[in-house]
Amino acid sequence: MGARLPSMLKDAGLTAFVAAALGIFIVGFRTVDVGRGLTFDYHLVDLAVAVVTIFFGRLGLSLAANGLRWPAMALGAAMIAAGVSPLQLPSGFLHWFVALGGVLLVIRGAWPWANDAMAAAAKSPSGVVLGQAGAKWSGWLLLAAAVAMPFTPFADQKTMDLGVLILTYVMLGWGLNIVVGLAGLLDLGYVAFYAVGAYSYALLSTQHGLGFWTVLPLAGMMAALFGVVLGFPVLRLRGDYLAIVTLGFGEIIRLVILNWFDLTNGPAGIGSIPGPTLFGAVFAETPPAGKQTVSDMLGIPFDGNHRLIFLYYIILVLALITNLFTQRMRRLPVGRAWEALREDETACRALGINPTNTKLTAFAVGAMFAGFAGSFFAAKQRFISPESFVFIESAIILAIVVLGGMGSQIGVVLAAVLLIGLPEWFRDLGSYRMLAFGLAMVLIMVFRPRGLVAHREPSLRLHPVKPGGSG
């Protein structure tokens, strides 16, 4: 192995050189306006630290790739130590960068072992039983954790907010999973139905005084109606063409909302949307005229967190309904037809399945859940504007579905936690936090190219799964 060290060093040096060449203009110096013109602000130390990290990182990766796991892991550990040490690096981000690089290196070093262990476990009978039990119980464990979350000590306002946000995306992911994961219709304009739901609630509540629970089903139906109306002309297209047209429709809806000033108040948005009520009682410190507050009704002292906990449970229940509905639909003829349509539309037609109707139901059902989620979003935010319904939202929801594993329900949860949670947890990194989003995406694509959970459970079995046998 010693003979290969020079070539590894050369490779690492080359990588570091490329990084330096790229970084010198991006990181190395910036122009700063000092009043009488532009001057350069040099960050060469930052660049040097980054380049050295990249050099050692690349070296470690080559070592690991050549089977020298221990040196690679030692290098990774050294990088972690350097990252968390009190050493004064020029910026906090560099500490993160070095430490995360080290973590990746350690993981890379240990990966073959983990892989071997997993492969061995997957073969041994006890491992199979464990895997099946895990697949069966992991959902329930996650559910129990989600239900218990507000009562755990670390459930401060920030965590609860994040929980609500993640659950909203889980619900949207589950809704889009019907359209993309099951029916195989690449929908890039899903956020349009989210917007329809949000604006349905915002308008009906502020202008007609309807409550959240009355509007919720209406918003869902409204969004489903939009799904049918938009879907009817476009669903005869396939694949890429469908994606482009749905993208266009998503933008059209946003632009209509933006410009239909009389109805939607345009870019200024709609404010003071009432929140959801609990048996008619509102969450507020002082009750509005003719209303009761929840704290009065229950006889407990007012706490701003109550509203958040209530919202958390609403979205949890809504998301669970989405999940339950999808699970049931999958086992019905229509659900199987959705999946068959994804697999081969021509064969479906030959079997006498009406492709247009089947696609429309998938589109409408998916849109309906987006409508529910949208009206929840409006009730939570109390203010909505077209800015919340831009294309990037559709892209994030789609990323959650694709990275989670098309058609997998638990995969959507994991991907939502990763893609929404990570950037929030790394909020300290400022604008660099989107790097965490990108990193999560890249890692999933590298290690799980078919999504986090690629396994597909059949909708029905002829032979029950034998314990210990492969399924």
Added chain:
Amino acid sequence: MSVPQGLPLIDVEHLTMRFGGLVAVDDVSFSAQPREITAIIGPNGAGKTTVFNCITGFYKPTVGRLTLRGGERDYLLERMLGHEVGQRAKVARTFQNIRLFPGMTVLENLMVAQHNKLMRASGWSVFGLLGIGAHRRAEEAGVELARGWLERIALIDDADRPAGELPYGAQRRLEIARAMCTEPRLLCLDEPAAGLNPHESAELNQLLASIRDRDGVGVLLIEHDMSVVMKISDHIVVLDYGRKIAEGSPAEVQDDPAVIRAYLGTDDEAIDG
């Protein structure tokens, strides 16, 4: 289900299909009887698959009438939308290049084939979602039908495997079983023996004969493998350059000079002489 005595199951009359200037099928007429295997043969590019695509609703014929006789009424296939041919007239087909649902299990493939029946039973999903009505019983009956077919094509042990994992020959059998699970009046098979070894071809012969004799379904068959065609066909239609050049029993067709010419070309002496 049964066709009135003496009448053919399907009448193809003056079928013509043009694609722009190209006449793929030119004024072809033939009939297929119920409980018979009718083979359509011909050299490559003779228009056999185009005839199939017209019958199964994938193409709208330029000219011609396609009458399928159901028990109570006749269906004019050329007037039906693509999927209605399968849904109403109950014409099922397989494809030259296998078109299974590869990611779904073998059993699921057969359940999807029973979609229309099961949709009705599940009250278009409404009753099925609520878990009321006859849905569960219909589903069990559907599984039983599928189980019967899996036993017949010897795939019962692979029922829960993804269809795409099956070996090629098994996929061919499964596609036929899937088409049969729609409970068709007419089964159209597009080169079912393509890519099969002699042993598998012999099995296919048995399967097709049992579909004809046991299930009483009329079969329309496109095939190049003459060991299949000559052994099991009751009636053969020969196409060449989109025209029908011969029709009759296997023995008649085999000796027909027009057929020999189409397949082997004109003799040198005939040209010289």
